[in-house]
Amino acid sequence: MKARKIRVLIVDDSAIVRRILAETIAAESDIEVIATAPDAYVARDKILALHPDVITLDLEMPRMDGLTFLRQLMFLNPVPTLVVSSQGQSSCAATIEALRCGAVDVVAKPATPHALRNLRLTLAEKIRGAAVSRPRPATDTPTSRSRRAISAADIAGVTDDPITVGIRKAPASNSASIADRRIASPQSISKRHVVAQRSSRSLIAIGASTGGTVAIQEVLTQLPADMPPILITQHIPAGFSSAFAERLNRNCAIEVREASSGDMLRPGLALLAPGDHHLVLRDGPKGLTVDLDRGPEVCYLRPSVDVMFLSIAESVAASSAIAVLLTGMGSDGARGMFALKQAGAATIAQDEASSVVYGMPREAIRLGAVNSIAPLSSIAPLLVRLALASKLHTSPESTLQEAFL
Amino acid sequence: MNAVLVIDDSAIMRKIILRQLSQAGIPVDSALEAADGAEALALLRQRTPALILCDVNMPNLSGLGLLSRMREENLALDVPVVMITTENSEAQVRQALALGARGYIRKPFTVDDLKSTVTPLLTAAQPA
Numbered sequence: 215m216k217a218r219k220i221r222v223l224i225v226d227d228s229a230i231v232r233r234i235l236a237e238t239i240a241a242e243s244d245i246e247v248i249a250t251a252p253d254a255y256v257a258r259d260k261i262l263a264l265h266p267d268v269i270t271l272d273l274e275m276p277r278m279d280g281l282t283f284l285r286q287l288m289f290l291n292p293v294p295t296l297v298v299s300s301q302g303q304s305s306c307a308a309t310i311e312a313l314r315c316g317a318v319d320v321v322a323k324p325a326t327p328h329a330l331r332n333l334r335l336t337l338a339e340k341i342r343g344a345a346v347s348r349p350r351p352a353t354d355t356p357t358s359r360s361r362r363a364i365s366a367a368d369i370a371g372v373t374d375d376p377i378t379v380g381i382r383k384a385p386a387s388n389s390a391s392i393a394d395r396r397i398a399s400p401q402s403i404s405k406r407h408v409v410a411q412r413s414s415r416s417l418i419a420i421g422a423s424t425g426g427t428v429a430i431q432e433v434l435t436q437l438p439a440d441m442p443p444i445l446i447t448q449h450i451p452a453g454f455s456s457a458f459a460e461r462l463n464r465n466c467a468i469e470v471r472e473a474s475s476g477d478m479l480r481p482g483l484a485l486l487a488p489g490d491h492h493l494v495l496r497d498g499p500k501g502l503t504v505d506l507d508r509g510p511e512v513c514y515l516r517p518s519v520d521v522m523f524l525s526i527a528e529s530v531a532a533s534s535a536i537a538v539l540l541t542g543m544g545s546d547g548a549r550g551m552f553a554l555k556q557a558g559a560a561t562i563a564q565d566e567a568s569s570v571v572y573g574m575p576r577e578a579i580r581l582g583a584v585n586s587i588a589p590l591s592s593i594a595p596l597l598v599r600l601a602l603a604s605k606l607h608t609s610p611e612s613t614l615q616e617a618f619l
Numbered sequence: 620m621n622a623v624l625v626i627d628d629s630a631i632m633r634k635i636i637l638r639q640l641s642q643a644g645i646p647v648d649s650a651l652e653a654a655d656g657a658e659a660l661a662l663l664r665q666r667t668p669a670l671i672l673c674d675v676n677m678p679n680l681s682g683l684g685l686l687s688r689m690r691e692e693n694l695a696l697d698v699p700v701v702m703i704t705t706e707n708s709e710a711q712v713r714q715a716l717a718l719g720a721r722g723y724i725r726k727p728f729t730v731d732d733l734k735s736t737v738t739p740l741l742t743a744a745q746p747a
Contacts, residue, residue, distance in 0.1 A: 528631045533642070533730075556727035557635045558642075582705070582727065 217244065220345040223266035224250040225257040225283075226298065227275045234324050235270055235298065235337070242338045254278035261293060268344045269295045271317070273308045281308055281315065288316035294344040298323055301453030310457045313427040318344045318570060322451035332451065335514045343424040343543030347570045363438040363467035364598050415442040415601050416531035417479055417495075417502065421519030421550075423449040423542025425570025427458055429590055430540065431465065434484060436594035439467040442536075442601055443479035445493060445504065445526075447517045449542065452489035459486045475506045487517035494525035502531055515546055519574070523550025526559070533558030536600050538593060539584075541569035545577035552583035560600055561585045562593060622668040624651040626659045626685070627703065628677045632726075636672060636703075636733075643734035645670075645741065656680025656688070663694045670741060671695070673720075675704040675711060683711070686718035699740035703728075 222239060224247055226232050232250045239245050248264050251257035253275050261269070269287075273280035284295060295316070299309040300323045309320050319340045324330035418441065422430055426448045434444075450458060455472055462470040462484070473485035473493050479502040487493030492507040512518035519539070526535050527550065537554045539547045541564055555561045561584050563575035568590040578584050588596055623640060625633045633652045640647050651668055653659035657679040659671075675682040682702055689695060701722040702715045712723050722736045 524631050528634055532635070532638075552727060553629070553631055553635060556632065557638070558730065 219244055219246045220341060221246060221248045221264070221267045222341060223248060223257065223260055223264065223269045225252075225254070225269055225275075225280070226250070226272035227252050228272070231272065231298065231323060234330070234333070238334050238337050239341070242341075245338060245341055254280070254283035257283065258287075261287070261291065266293060268341050269293050270298050270321075270341075271295050271312075272323075273297060273299050273305060273312060279308075281312055284312055284315050284317060288349065292316060292349040294318050294347050294349045296321060296340055296344050299454070300325060301329075301451070303457070306454050306457035307461075309454055310427065310461050314431070314461075316349050318347045318349060319424050320451060320454060322453065329451075339514075339543060340424070343571050343573070346543075347424060349570075364436050364595060414534060414603075415536060416534040417443045417445060417526070418536045418538065418597060418601070419445045419447075419522060419526055419554075420538045420540065421447045421522065421542075421547040421574070422540035423519075423544065423546065423571070423574060425541040429564065429568075429570070431462060432590055433538070433540075433594045433597070434462055434466045434468065434470065437466065437468055437597065439469075439482045441468055441597070442481055443502070444468065444484035445473075445479075445487075445495065445522060446484055447487040447493055447519045447522045447547075449515060449517070449519075449546070450489045455486055455489045462486070473504050473506060475504070477504050479503065487522065490516055492517050492521040494521060495529050495531065496525075497529040497531060502529070513544065513546060515544075519547030520550040523547060523554050526550075527553035527557045535559040536562070536597060538562045538564075538597070539575050539578050540564045540590070540593075541571055542574040543571045544573050547574050548577035548581050548583060551578045552581045555583050555585065562596065563587050564593065565589045621646045621648045621670075622651055622666065623647045623649075624653065624659065624662065624668040624671045624673075626653045626656065626672065626677070626682070627674040628654050630654070632674075639730050639733050640672075640737075642730045643737070645734065645737055656682065656685035659685055660688055660692075660694070663689065664692070667695050668698060670737065671698055671700040672737075673700055673702055675702055675706075675715070683714055683718060686715065686720060690719060699737075699743075701736055701740065 222245060224232050224235050236247045239247050248266055249260045251260050255277060271280050295318060297309050297312045297317045297320045299305045299320055321333055321337055321340055322329045324333045430448060459470050459472040468482050468484050470484040472488050477485055485504055492509060494505050494507050496503050496505050512520055523537060526532055532554060537551050537559050539551055551561050563578050563584040565587045566572040569575060625636050627633045637650050651662060653662055655677040673682045699721040701724055702720045703724055703726055705726045721740050724732060724736045
């Protein structure tokens with residue numbers, strides 16, 4: 215039996231953009247454009263009449279802007295929405311806000327030949343991703359207020375129980391012995407002690423795609439400032455990454471910025487791959503630094519999570535690294551995570567229930583690259599615990615087990 | 620003396636495995652690398668390492684294919700070969716052992732896994 219086509223509504227005030235999107239989609243056998251709308255009011259009527267599976271949404275429209283429309287849509291009648299945005303500074307900020315408000319993904323407006331080519335290569339896959347996603351209403355975190363970072367007191371009481379997989383060593387049977395090694399009480403952890411312990415983890419690397427901007431924000435806003443260095447690759451078109459980094463930086467205790475070639479890694483600093491550049495780790499004479507690489511796209515992706523993970527797997531930092539693969543369509547990151555696990559890194563995949571699209575984490579799990587599967591809400595506490603744990607006496611696997619207790 | 624030959628089609632994986640050998644405290648005086656069975660075969664006609672770690676699934680000549688050719692050509696038959704696989708296939712293990720492999724390890728493996736697999740083979744291979 216032939217699967218039903220994905221039915222798409224195009225919302226854009228530009229007739230040219232509507233036509234380009236429609237023509238791009240027409241080349242796909244499993245996707246069809248059921249209607250187009252030049253503004254939010256027409257869009258609302260067509261959504262009610264036609265129930266599209268996916269909406270592509272322009273943010274800059276007359277009568278009602280796309281962001282206002284999106285907020286109402288996600289509140290009243292959530293439909294998976296792909297933002298089609300220009301790359302001006304204000305639209306980038308609006309796009310990142312749209313992703314927070316529940317939009318699933320973003321494609322750059324076909325304003326340049328390069329953007330047009332990218333659109334043709336990625337639009338269909340992003341629509342497929344949106345179609346299988348679970349749109350979620352905006353997180354109630356106010357954008358202006360920083361979410362409180364986790365303190366030692368918080369993690370001492372963590373009782374989340376993520377499923378632990380891929381552990382080939384038998385789980386410790388003596389729960390009392392593990393209990394002994396647990397953090398005894400929040401008061402026992404002095405700040406200095408924490409910092410000293412944390413130096414045992416070289417870095418944290420996070421990869422994500424569809425639904426990733428919200429997931430990354432959820433994780434990063436909970437991290438305290440003295441975390442190990444963090445590297446992030448989120449699939450995002452060129453131009454949008456700096457707005458994303460700025461938003462994260464405003465809302466996080468750690469410093470977050472778009473990476474530049476030669477940046478040194480340091481605790482409390484998260485570096486985000488700029489759109490259209492691979493973020494790679496270099497271990498040179500001066501220590502760990504990053505490089506931006508405009509090498510070939512990997513499966514049409516740049517930045518690629520695999521490229522970032524593999525560069526870490528190859529480095530001296532691998533055995534003390536922590537890798538996290540979050541929500542996203544496709545399989546980017548799985549192969550790199552496998553190499554990282556082989557090299558001794560602790561590896562974590564977001565679970566299905568909390569993923570917007572359970573593609574990349576599932577592939578990593580299928581390959582056997584994952585130490586632990588965790589819901590999004592548990593990932594930040596888990597990272598804090600792993601960063602606290604001394605790797606000298608424990609393997610990543612036993613540390614992961616302890617971290618869940 | 621203690622040359623180790625690591626055969627894997629991923630250069631990064633070869634690098635990781637060589638690093639793991641040193642982390643496991645296994646003495647490696649010189650590291651030889653091959654990207655597939657054919658490259659390894661050419662290398663083995665020139666040199667005899669003290670240990671071979673060999674991926675199973677590779678282009679050109681697979682790990683099992685290499686073992687067969689080594690027997691045919693009477694190459695390095697005293698050298699312990701540890702097969703590296705990503706599958707949990709019992710048939711594959713049996714076949715590899717029948718073809719002369721001395722050990723078997725599944726990716727991704729830890730430094731401890733590597734140590735416990737390789738060390739006894741090296742000790743056994745030491746001349747009395």
